[in-house]
Structures are given as structure tokens and as C-alpha cells.
Amino acid sequence: MLDEERALDLIYDAVDEINGQLPADARLEKSPGTVLFGDAGVLDSLALVNLLVTIEERISRAGGPTVGLLDHVATGGETSEETMPLRTLGTVAAFIVGTRKACA
């Protein structure tokens, strides 16, 4: 059962993987409020793409839905910084769970 808590755990595993590439002062905090996009985002484009793909893979391997996080960004799925679904780690988890429900 993939709820938001489980989705966040998988997202944090992906964050660990990406943090291994980053200097200590640039690592992402494992918190629902950690911002990915916008002025407060700290990842460069390669690390951001890598994080989103890693999250997708971890969700898939855990039996979750196929979530097109990268597709969502590439197709301009976000609207504004405040409302975009991939703005923070927490909203990414909600987006994944919402995708699962839509597929169900």
C-alpha cells in the first residue's frame, strides 16, 4: 500500500543517493518542506533530473505506479512556484499518491 508516508520514505532513499554526490553544505534535508524548484531550490539541473529519475525508479521497484515526474517538468506541467506539484519533497509524495489513485 503506497500512502504518502511510504512514498516519502522512498523519496528520502533517493535523496540519500543524490546526497552522496553533493558536498555537505549542499545536501538536501530529508523533510517534506525541502524545496526542489524555484529560487529556494539548491540542486543544479543534473542533480535535479537525477533525483526525479531515482524517485521514479524507487517507486516503480516498490510496486508503486509509473509516475512521470520528469515528463511533468518537461511538458510544463507546473504552473506557478507556489502551486506546482513538484515544488517540495512533500508535494512530490502527494503527487505520486495522487497518480496511484488516478490509476486505480
Add this chain to the structure above:
Amino acid sequence: MSTRRVEVELVSDFNLEILGRYLVQDGLLPECSMRSRPFGQVYPALLGDAGAQVDFGIVWTRPEGVIPTFAAAAALQPIDIDAAMREVEAFADAVARYAQRVRFVLVIAWMSPADHRGYGMLDWRPGLGIRNLLARMNLALAERLAAHGTAFILDPSPWLQAAGPGAISRKMWFAGKVPYGNGVFQEAVPDLKAAMAGALGSARKLVVLDLDDTLWGGVVGETGWEGIRLGGHDHVGEAYVAFQQALKALGNRGVQIGIVSKNDEHVAFEAIDKHPEMRLRRSDLAGWRVNWGDKAQNLVELVEELNLGLESVVFIDDNPVERARIREAVPAVLVPDWPDDPCLYAARLMSLPCFDAPAVSEEDRARARMYAADRERRSALGQVGSVEAWLDSLGVEVRIAPLERADLARATQLFNKTNQLNLSTRRLSESELIDWASAQHRRFWTVRVRDRFGDLGLVGLISLELDGAQARVVDFILSCRAMGRRVEEAMVHVAVGSAQRAGARRVIADYSPTPRNGPCLKFLQSSGLTRTGGHRFMWCGDAPYELPGTVALVGPADHGAAYQGTEREDRSELHVASGAA
């Protein structure tokens, strides 16, 4: 290991930035700082002259990215094998040229994606299959680069296997031109760091083992040697035999084996000497401390006895408490986590990425025998009345010879691995050594030592730089296993004699202190050379520096001919070496 940060340059036809980030952040030594070439510009990067020299170049390419004929083969087009081989030769020559600009090159062997089935059941057919072609390309690359002592090829297939189903990342390829998942790069880092450490002379040289439940199953003190689990119709016993065989295999590449165990020595050696399934015997051991004392203290004493540094040591013990004790008390020693299941011991040992060395010499392969001979020497010391009488009884022969082509790998190894008796502790690759030693005003000799207990092989190096009335000893290097037999004085005798024959009236040696080369200073202080302030030592005038009476100096003709009046001949031999290398 030196804590100096090494400069690394990445050359690739794909985006290798993620590997660079892991190399910088992973915490393993050596620490790296990274320079990335723009990906997709492999040949300009390999053939260009721009940029500062770096310590390591990592060349990781996809075969379809640099060998056009392979790209055609991957598209299942008919191809000309010879054309592919010519392209491989051109690529190898570009890498060889690159190897002249960087200290070391690590080339990742080519691999085909696991999810490309090629021609399926025909894929190993010569002239058709992709896998057949790829194997031939890798072999041709390895053979073409074999002559370049500073270029090494690493096999990436274990990285892909270990990374599992996420090894190939199609999405990262399409989104960022990164063909592999993070797991592949994470698995690559320990191998790359091991190669770097090995190239820099920091490979581990000694494995120190516990006995009970490590080298065999059970407690020998309780069961006697007949009761331990080793071999036989017992999968656990078989696993311990496999572990001992793996240890012997390490010995064949120059890694020494020592024992530190809490046991009664005579009980432990009953098992080692008598058990029919033992693969490691007393003669395979460089040394041991078997008693009821503190293991950390015993370990330190054993390493001192073997004239090694603690950073050369790996400690293996099934007991996590003992492992924690060593980690805390002797942090320079590598103490790997160890599996509970003996069936995993051999695989764990062989997967440790800490023994990589840039060359395996005959001296490496014979090292266990040399240490056994050294134990006999020490035993002889206890049987004679004085050190001088002991030295006399050894029958030490020192052979001096100009640097030859066949000695380059061993000489480079001595440059990069010898720490204690090393005047300047400069580190040189083969090509750097050839360049340096090829100058007309320089002299370079190798030093071989043997005595009645055995042949220690090539264990020392001396070099001189001549400048009119003054000559400077630049390199004065002697392996720790030959120290303390007055070989050092014989080497000074050679250097001073050669300098005087070349017209020098003042021979200087500038000691460059490091945390490890205190024994060199200690020798210089007792050598009879005059200390002229700071770290400079000097021999002035025409008086000879006497050869110790316990040492026989022998050479290609007689003991003088190795250096007396043959400097020009020495140069010509070196030029032969230079030209061929």
C-alpha cells in the same frame, strides 16, 4: 597513504559528471579534485595539449561512441572487422599519447548494454556477433596499451552486476546523456580509488589474521588440531580451505600473511604444521604473534618487526570486538567488516579493493620466501656473539647495475612504495623516471642484494646529478627488508666513488623529511658523512668512502666495473631502455 588531493580529469563520450561527484564526495582515499572535459570530445581531449597536467585521467567511453565500425555493428549492419581493429588501434594510440600528459590513465573497458541482445544465439560468432567483436576490441586495446606502464584498463562488468536492475538507465540517457544508474558509478568508485592508491604506491601489503573461527573453524585450544573444522566432508570446513587458498593467491601477487592470535603458540602451530588440510603453512607466513596479550599491541610489534607501516596492513578477525579494538587503537590499519558465514570469507577477501598495484614483480611473488629467509637471519643473529659477526656470517653481496628496461617496473615500484629509507621520497612514473635518468649529467643504478639465506632481488636505487666539482645524491632508496646489513654504506661507497671518478670533489645528499623516512636520517647521521647544517650531508675531497668489510660488491665485471669508468656505457644502456619504453 599520502593525504594529498589528486587531480583527476574525466574524458568521455557521455556525461560522466555524476561519477566525478561521487569520486569527490565518497570519503575514500585518495581525495580527488575533478576536472571534466566537455563530454563527446574524446579525441580532442586525448590528443590535445591544452590544460595543466593532472594525476589521473579516467577514460570511459561507449564503444559505439568512439569506434564507428562498432556503431555500425550495433545497428546490425555488416561490418569490416579489420576496419574496427584499425579504429581500436587509433583509439589506443590516442590514449597512449594522453598517457604522456597525465601521470596515470585509467581506461574503462568497453561493454555492450546488457539489454542489447545483438544477434542472440549468433552473437559470439566471429565476423558477425557484437559480443565477439567487442571482446576482440577490448583485447586489442589491452595489448596495444600493454607497453605503456602508466595506462591501466579496468573491467566495469562487476559494477553493472552489483548495481542490479538499475544499472542501465534509459531515462537518464535520454534526459542527461548518462547511460548508467547511480549504482554503477557508486560501485566504480572503490575500484577507481583502489587503482589510484595502488598507482601512488599505497596498496596494502600485509594481511594479519586471527586463527580460531577465522583461518579454521573451532577453537584449537579446546579441540586440539585434530578437532578443528578444515576441509573434509563438511561445507564449513571446505569454506575455510577456500579462504586459505584465497590467502595463498594473494601471496602470489606479493601480499604477505601474518598471524595475531590469542592462543598458546605451540598449540596453534601444531595445527599449522600438522593438519593435512592446511593450505597455509609456516613457510607462507611473514611473521606472527601468538600469545594471550593485547592484539593491538601484538599487531604493532609484528608490523614493526616486518619493517612495514601500519597503513600497509589489513586485519581480519571473526570477532567484532577484536575488530573494534584494532580500529580504535590502530586506526591506520584497514579492518574490513567480516561476514558471519565462513562460506563468504574467500569472496570477501578477494573483493577487498586495497591490494591493487601497478606491477607485480618477481620480488613480489617471492616475498613470502624472503620473509621466511629473514626469520632465519634473525634466528642466526641470536646464535652469534655480535652484530658484526652476524653480518659477517650473512655473506652479503651487493650488485650494482645501470637501469635496464627489464627493471623499470620494479624501479618505479621502489620509487612509489619505499618510505623509510628514502632520501627525497619523490614519486615517479616509468616515463618520468626515463625522462629524468636520460639526462647526460645524471647517473642511475639499481641495487640487488643477496646473502646466504637467499636473493632479495632488486631492493635499492641510487642516483647522482653531476655539476662540475659537485655531485648531488638525488635518490637513495633501499627497501626495508634489506636495511641494517650495511648495504646502505655500500650504496654511499658506490655514489661517492662514481662522483669522484667524474671529477667531483664534493658529494652532497639533501635529506627531505617526511613522517615516514626517519630511518634514512638515522642512517645519514651515523654514516660518516658530515652534516653541514639543516638536512644536508656531505663527503669532501679525494678520500674514498670505505666499503664495509662485511659486504662484497659485485657487478657485471667486477665490483668496480659496475660504475668505475663505465658511466658512458651506463648511459648507452639507459638510452636503449628509454628508446624501447
